[in-house]
Amino acid sequence: MSIETRFAGEAAVNTEMKCLCVFVLDVSGSMRGTRLEALNQGIKDFYAEIQTGDNVSDKLIEQLEVAVIQYDEEVQVLREPALLEESEVAPTLTERGSVTETVMAMEEAINIVEARKSWYKETGQRYYRPWIIVMTDGEPYGNRASAADIDAISARVAADSAAKKYFMLGIGVGDANMELLQKMCGKAMPLQGTKFTAFFQWLSNSLSTVSTSREGDKVNIKDGADAWMDSFEI
Numbered sequence: 001m002s003i004e005t006r007f008a009g010e011a012a013v014n015t016e017m018k019c020l021c022v023f024v025l026d027v028s029g030s031m032r033g034t035r036l037e038a039l040n041q042g043i044k045d046f047y048a049e050i051q052t053g054d055n056v057s058d059k060l061i062e063q064l065e066v067a068v069i070q071y072d073e074e075v076q077v078l079r080e081p082a083l084l085e086e087s088e089v090a091p092t093l094t095e096r097g098s099v100t101e102t103v104m105a106m107e108e109a110i111n112i113v114e115a116r117k118s119w120y121k122e123t124g125q126r127y128y129r130p131w132i133i134v135m136t137d138g139e140p141y142g143n144r145a146s147a148a149d150i151d152a153i154s155a156r157v158a159a160d161s162a163a164k165k166y167f168m169l170g171i172g173v174g175d176a177n178m179e180l181l182q183k184m185c186g187k188a189m190p191l192q193g194t195k196f197t198a199f200f201q202w203l204s205n206s207l208s209t210v211s212t213s214r215e216g217d218k219v220n221i222k223d224g225a226d227a228w229m230d231s232f233e234i
Contacts, residue, residue, distance in 0.1 A: 006115035018127040026136035028072040029097035042196030047090040049204040056208035071105035073098040102140030130166040137173035
């Protein structure tokens, strides 16, 4: 599906400046059990914070568009980008015991971002720099990604990030290859244990901070970061 047609015909819900966040979530076999349960709970808590307005800006529910991708040997878009409904239930992630095609999943996330930005422009909506969150606990090769594919996606993300097309953050779970995740995403941090809820609390607060900033501001998102990682600025 082309960038121009992915969201063709969709009307803007409001005129608020949009903040897009795309989740790219590894559900391969190594995520089964406690990790996946904690990740699912973290996403539910994230939804609840946005929907209730707890610890976030009053307008975030009118600004934040969420997309959810789960991936193993296949890439599945569980939720196309859209504002959260007040009573909406978060999608449940499920694993199938297969491999980790991280490159394919990252490419789909970038495609979603580019298509949504095109739609924002077509519908006269201003937007903040989109976020892409890549969570994985495994090696990114799978069956269909070579070392050359890793190099290609790394180069693309580096160029796009330099052009401020989006902000990508890799989150390494368990024994994730952090050196490779850093190369692919440009910025990557290890999660402490299964502190997914702490991460998503930090994320909702950070997106709230972004949504109340002025265009071009450097945003400090250190508050709450020490609950799961080192702090940094974007």
